[in-house]
Amino acid sequence: MRLQAELVVQITDTGQLRSAALGRIAEEEHMPDDERTHARDAVQRDEAEALAYLVDPFDLVGEVPGVELVQASWSSAHTDYDPDAEEWELYEEDDER
Incomplete structure (x- = not known):
């Protein structure tokens, strides 16, 4: 089953x-040093x-209960948010909730 969520923060x-x-990066025990350096640079x-x-x-x-996460992917990106813009409406009129 695919669960899709979109958040604007x-x-x-x-x-x-x-x-x-x-x-969080510093606490990650299994992260290789080169990846840790890259992660720190990206966060900065x-x-x-x-x-x-x-x-x-x-x-x-x-x-x-009864759910096991099998695969996940996510990303974060900058966006211009306008709560009044049509593109930010969560539900279309015909959608069932």
Whole structure:
């Protein structure tokens, strides 16, 4: 089964976000040193990268009874958000909820 979710978040404290991501990277025991260096650089350059290091799809379904996460992919990207724009409507009129 495929579960698709889309989130729009506002970064309210870039420093706090980057610090938390760097902490997560530092705690990762199995990350090779060259990958760790690359991850730190990416987080320092781009808060979208920092967010991607902190969001874990397993957290969404990890404790849901009868469900096992088989595969996950996710990304984070900058976007211009206008809540009044038609493209940001979550449901179409004909969609069943």
